[in-house]
Amino acid sequence: MKNKVIVFDLDGTLLDSQNQIIGGDQTLKYLNLLQNMGCTLAICTGRLDHDILKIQQKYQLSIKHRISQNGAVVIKENYLCSELLNKSDAFKIYDQIKNYPVRIEINTVSNRYWTSERDPEFPKELYDSHMIKQDFEEIILCQPVVLFLIVGQTSILEDIAKTVNKQYKQTQAILTSATSLEILSCQASKGLALKNNFQNDYIYAIGDSPSDFAMIEYSDCFYNVGQFENPRQAIVKYSILEALIDIYEKERNI
Structure with missing residues (x-):
């Protein structure tokens, strides 16, 4: 059975404009439930890596893969890979x-x-x-x-x-x-980061903006939780909380 990876954006997806968790404690509850079921959590954001670390520390989440700067920087444990500007x-x-x-x-x-x-x-x-x-x-x-x-x-x-x-x-x-x-x-995108790091995994991806839509091609299931026009392959949900509940129900019934 493939490892299940849940990849999600920060701004507009996990965090609101005040850096608060969208969905609050319920969102954290389902992230922890999915972790306990064996799912791997990954963050893919436009922010720098240090903000992923702060989220991980503040909410006691185990983020195995940290993808920052819209896919240009990837950190797994003590290994860093980056696509730099020419x-x-x-x-x-x-x-x-x-x-x-x-x-x-x-x-x-x-x-x-x-x-x-x-x-x-x-x-x-x-x-x-x-x-x-x-x-x-x-x-x-x-x-x-x-x-x-x-x-x-x-x-x-x-x-x-x-x-x-x-x-x-x-x-x-x-x-x-x-x-x-x-x-x-040109080698940096959220989609290519998924392609290069999760080739043998089953990927649930959650995002809210066009930069997140680059993940659609390389994910098995993509949730659009934003206000932008919805790509055909995406599942529309009101927020990350509803997306996580849907993933939880799917995983629970396997």
Whole structure:
């Protein structure tokens, strides 16, 4: 029998905008029930790995596989694998975008780099790993850069995405919301992370946004718990709690 893996996103899936568990104690109850039934829990998020660790610690969850930065960074126990930005591409892209009226941030494997503090209204992380640096070119040269996060108006972000996706073969630009764009390796996605790490497992995946929909192709059962238009292969549920209850009922009746 295949090992059962339950993979879920954080923002909008497990966590609300205030970093609280959606579904509260009931969600935690079903996560623990499924763990006790032998299911493996995995988190696949756009956040950095440190926030997965904070969730694991705070709620005493056993997260065997930690997938962060939208599939670019994977940590299993003491092993880390990361799809980094091509340095040549990163230098050229930064030179192209630095004069746009947008906010540019850089993520490495373990830190966020900013040129100025974020707006207080920006969603808060559970662990603050940011550093203020003015010279992004030095960071690109010396650090393991995973991605650029660009924040700005939709029309400007769409223009940047069009340019990057047209000019670069190893690097992709993905709109992650109406006001945010990520530029990262073409080998990085939540779907590819599932493909590369759970080839012999039965996968239940839960997500709420287009970046999560990349998991559909490589999961056996995908639950859409968001407000975006539903892909054909997805099962629609109101929240992660209803998805977990459905998984529990399926596993209990096997």
